[in-house]
Amino acid sequence: MRAFTFERAGSIGQAAVSAAKPGAKVIAGGTNLLDLMKLQVETPSQLIDINRLPLDKIEDTQVGGLRIGALVRNSDLAADQRVRVRYGVLSRALLAGASPQLRNKATTGGNLLQRTRCSYFYDITIPCNKRSPGSGCSALGGFNRMHAILGASDQCIATNPSDMAVALRVLDAEIETVDAAGNTRAIPIADFHRLPGQTPQIETALRPGEIITAVVLPPPPPGVQLYRKVRDRASYAFALVSVAAVVETVGGRIRSARLAFGGLAPKPWRVPGAEEHLVGSAATASSFDAAATTVLTNAAGHGGNDFKIPLARRTLHAALTAVTRT
Amino acid sequence: MDEDTIIRVQVTRRAMLEAGTAAAAILVTGFAQTTQAASLPDAEGSLTQMAVTLQVNGHGHSLNLDPRTTLLDALREHLALTGSKKGCDHGQCGACTVLLEGRRINSCLTLAVLHDGHAITTIEGLADGAALHPLQAAFVEHDGFQCGYCTSGQICSAAGMLSESRAGMPSYVTADLAEAQPALTDVEIRERMSGNICRCGAYPNIVAAIRQTAGLPS
Secondary structure: OOOOEEEEOOOHHHHHHHHOOOOEEEEOOOOOHHHHHHOOOOOOOEEEEOOOOOOOOEEEOOOOOEEEEOOOEHHHHHHOHHHHHHOHHHHHHHHHOOOHHHHOOOEHHHHHHOOOOOHHHHOOOOOEOOOOOOOOEOOOOOOOOOOOOOOOOOOOOOOOOOOHHHHHHHOOOEEEEEOOOOOEEEEEHHHHEOOOOOOOOOOEOOOOOOEEEEEEEOOOOOOEEEEEEEEOOOOOOOEEEEEEEEEEEEOOEEEEEEEEEEOOOOOOEOOHHHHHHHOOOEOOHHHHHHHHHHHOOOOOOOOOOOOHHHHHHHHHHHHHHHHHOO | OOHHHHHHHHHHHHHHHHHHHHHHHHHHHHHHHHHHHHHOOOOOOOOOOEEEEEEEOOEEEEEEEOOOOEHHHHHHHHOOOOOOOOOOOOOOOOOOEEEEOOEEEEHHHOEHHHHOOOEEEOHHHOOEOOEOOHHHHHHHHOOOOOOOOOHHHHHHHHHHHHHHHHOOOOOOOOOOOOOOOOOOOHHHHHHHOOOOOOOOOOHHHHHHHHHHHOOOOO
């Protein structure tokens, strides 16, 4: 680990000012940042500890949603009774990720900022455009079993590893931030993560020094919620494919549908056309297949991950079957 | 090997570990200072040790640490509490599990300076004097280990897990999330303990030990 100076932030404003300095990084749970610092993938010259800031509450909003403080730990969010009852897809997604020890540390804001687990990104001796722009992508033509089939570019085919973010995407969450000048804004989750394009090193819409203060959930959408995750072992593994679904079915017909996917793309993936296709359709295998075809229209494998295309189709089929069973 | 020999060997091993810790600390300090001074264009501040007070197993310890020191290294290298093990050092194996304010965490994936004033319980702090913690006794009774390297992490993790279960926290396999107090079945125990890897594969006996401690029928 490279040497750094350590500063404990006394206020959110002070944290944002410090975080705007070159080389500075905010640390909350640290479960991904310290992992990357040990490998010198991340080499901050200063760490800003925000753990003692008052951002650890879950509050009801006036419109019937929830405001989740950026420092709420993943385990506490998953166990919150309001989340369990009204946002089950979020509780399930959180509980599907990492291990209990990590969830006790990992925060809501940090989870959104975690980096890809592409093994080439993690190895500083090997080219990677995300870690070292312009050096090349080793996953293209390399071992790319875990990699993206949607939304990737010729510069980077890494996936976003978060389960939580997939649930937030299906729930249309907003991410509240503050910057060094004290300006606040709310970023829709759809716009928060960036596709790699020609700049895979830029992963989010956050500007230098901008700090996540909260995640806001709108009132829960109608319907049955489900998070289905397919992985290499039964627990404590990243998704090959995951599906977050919120579907309302009346009399065997789908009234409303929301679908988000993990493990397939550089960001939590949603295809409005597939959701529109389901609305008004009978909850049958042929409807589910048509939705899967729409989701996977532009899917492209890279050799090792070709299997994800049929796996995504089958996982969506299973998820829709479960969520429309009444 | 008779019993006296075994005891002598154990004492010698502990004494060696403690002496070795002191020697290692000197070596590490010397090496770190050399590399820091050489590699940093502006070393001001970076060489500063930070004062940290950790409440470990009920005792306050004031330390001056390089900010890079993980909680695990602070426990092992600075406080000679070598019960917490370094397996992967990347939060993947669970051997370093300790309780932070009563909640289980991976001590390898956090910095000691993040925990000034916090209460930490390690495997050394679970027993009540000569009386083993019920989980320790159950692991012995059920042979919940072979080589033993993961055991202190398994036991600390199990202690945290039982608290979480008593508090009604759900897991990925909990059928009904709305249920206030999900039952602790074997499937639940296995899912809730998935952050602790045992390469010897003692899992059935670990589950049995935890089941007994939780007061569940065998």
